[in-house]
C-alpha cells in the first residue's frame with residue numbers, strides 16, 4: 184500500500200517544553216493589547232463621528248483596498264514588493280496555525296495532498312517570495328534616500344527576513360534529519376538541506392533545536408514589538424479603510440452656523456479633530472505617496488501632506504495623554520478653550536503639561552504657511568493607500584483660523600469682502616453680472632420660467648474677460664442644440680466654493696443660502712455649470728443646506744448632445760490637443776471621458792499628459808488659491824504648462840475656468856504661443 188504523505192510535527196522538539204512557546208506568545212500578545220489600549224485612549228480624545236454604519240459598503244472597501252491591496256498596487260514596483268511580503272506572510276501564518284492545531288489540539292490536517300500541495304509546495308514558495316520581497320525592501324530603503332526610513336523600519340525588516348530564512352534552515356535540517364521522502368515538494372527547504380548533508384545526526388539535532396528556538400524567540404519578540412513599529416499598519420490600515428468616509432468625494436463636514444450654541448468652528452486644537460482624523464494620523468505608514476503627487480510639495484512650497492499627518496501624530500503623542508487624563512477626570516473645555524473641572528475650577532495641570540497644552544496646532548505643531556499652500560486638489564487622498572483624508576483636515580484647520588482667529592493671508596481679506604459686498608471675488612458690481620449676455624438673447628429664469636436647465640456661468644464665466652468667451656461659446660452651442668435653458672442673471676451669486684475652502688464658513692453660508700433660496704423660488708431642478716468648483720459646491724455642499732439639484736458639467740452635456748447628433752463637427756481637424764484634467768471634475772466628480780469626447784468630436788486627436796486622469800497635476804487655483812499670492816516655490820500653472828509642452832501638443836484643452844487662466848498664464852511664462860482653450864470654444868469653432 185502506498186504511504187500517505189505527511190511529516191512528523193514538532194520533530195526533534197521536546198513537546199513538554201511547548202508551554203514556553205505559548206507563554207511567550209501570551210506575553211507578546213499582552214504587549215499588543217497594552218499598545219491597543221494606549222492608542223485607543225489617545226484616539227478617544229477626538230470628536231465623535233459616525234464611521235461604522237453601512238457595514239456592507241465598508242466590507243467591500245476592506246476587501247478591495249485592504250485585502251486585495253488594490254490601492255497599494257497602484258505603484259507597480261513597491262506594490263508588487265509589498266504584495267510578496269503580504270501574501271507570503273499570510274500563507275506562513277496560516278501554515279503556523281494549522282501546525283499548532285495538529286500539534287496541540289489534535290486535529291489531523293497535515294497529510295496527503297493538503298500536506299504536499301499546500302503545507303509543502305505553496306508554503307515553501309510563499310516563504311521564498313517573502314524573503315525576496317524582504318531583501319528588495321531592505322535594499323530599496325538603504326539605497327533610496329528619498330524614502331522616509333527610520334532605523335526601526337530597517338530593524339523590523341531584518342528581523343522578518345531572519346524569521347523567513349531561519350524557517351528554511353529549520354525545514355532543511357528536518358528534511359536531512361528525517362531523510363524526508365517527500366522532500367521534493369519543499370524545493371527551497373530541500374535545497375537548504377544540502378548544506379547539512381555532512382552533519383552527524385547529533386550535529387543536525389543540536390543545530391535544529393538551536394535554530395528552532397531562536398526562530399521562535401525572534402518571532403515572539405517581533406509580535407511584542409509589532410505594535411510599536413511600522414508594522415502596526417497591518418492592523419491600523421484595515422481599520423482606517425473600514426472607517427473611511429462613505430460620503431461623496433470632497434464632501435466637507437457640515438457646520439450649522441445658525442446654531443445658537445455654536446461656540447467654535449473648525450479645528451483649533453488636536454482634540455477638535457474627530458477620532459477618525461486621529462486614527463488617520465496613527466495609520467500613516469510614511470510611504471510618501473501623497474507627497475510624491477502633491478503639486479504644492481513638488482513646486483517647492485512648505486506643504487507636504489505626509490509631514491502634515493506626521494505632525495498631527497507627533498502632537499497626539501505629546502498632547503494626547505495629557506488631554507485624555509483631563510477628559511477621563513471629567514474636565515471639559517470652557518469657552519476660552521481651557522480645561523475646567525466639573526466644578527468649574529481650572530484643571531490642575533502641571534507646569535510642564537500646561538506648556539504642552541499652550542502649543543498652538545497651527546503655528547507650533549503645523550506650519551501656518553503650509554496650511555495655505557494647499558489647493559485641495561485631492562491628489563494626496565487619491566494616492567494614499569491608507570485612505571487618509573488630508574484635505575478635510577486642512578479645510579477644518581483653515582476654518583478655525585479664519586472664523587475664530589481671523590488669521591489668514593492678507594490678500595484673502597479683499598476676497599472675503601468682495602464676496603460679501605458684491606457676491607463675486609473680484610468685487611465687481613453685482614448688478615453687472617449679466618452684462619456678458621448683452622446682444623446674445625439669453626433669457627433669465629424670470630423670462631423663461633419653463634426652462635429645462637438653469638445655466639450657471641459662475642463668477643468667472645460672468646466677470647472674467649477670458650472666461651466670458653467660454654460662456655458665449657457655450658450659449659451658442661446650447662442654442663444650436665435646441666437646449667431650453669435660462670440664467671439667473673444678476674440674481675446669481677458666487678457659489679461659495681472659494682469662501683468655504685478658504686475656511687470662511689459664514690460667507691459661504693450667506694452666499695449658498697441666498698442662491699438656494701433663489702433657485703428654489705424658481706423651482707430649479709437641473710443646472711449646467713462650466714466650472715467644476717461650482718459643480719462640486721452645488722452638487723455636494725448645497726444638499727447640506729437643503730439645496731438638492733441635478734448638476735451637469737458642460738463637458739458632460741456637450742458630449743451627450745454630440746452623442747445624440749444635436750451637435751456635429753463640420754470641419755475635419757488635424758490638431759493634437761492635450762486634455763488637462765481639472766482636479767474637481769476628475770478626482771472629485773470622477774469625470775474624465777466627457778472632455779476627451781468633446782475634443783474628439785471637434786475632430787482633434789487627444790494627447791495625454793504624462794500625469795493625466797486621477798494623477799493629473801493641479802493648475803494651482805483650487806481651494807481658494809486663485810485669490811492668494813504664491814509666496815514660495817514655483818507657480819503650479821507654469822509647471823503644468825511645461826508638462827503640456829512636453830506632450831508636443833498643438834493646443835491645450837481645459838474644462839475649468841481656473842485651469843484656463845492658470846495654464847494660459849503658464850504658457851505666457853514659458854514664452855510659448857501654444858493656445859489654451861476651453862472645450863466649449865474648441866467645439867464651437869468647428870460648428
Ligand code: SF4
Pocket residue numbers: 473476477478479480486487488556557558559560561562563564573574801
Ligand atoms: S490636496 Fe493637493 S495640494 Fe493639498 S495636500 Fe493634497 S495633494 Fe497637496
Ligand code: SF4
Pocket residue numbers: 466467468469470471472473474488489492566567568569570571
Ligand atoms: S498619508 Fe497616506 S500616502 Fe501619505 S505617507 Fe501617510 S500613508 Fe503614505
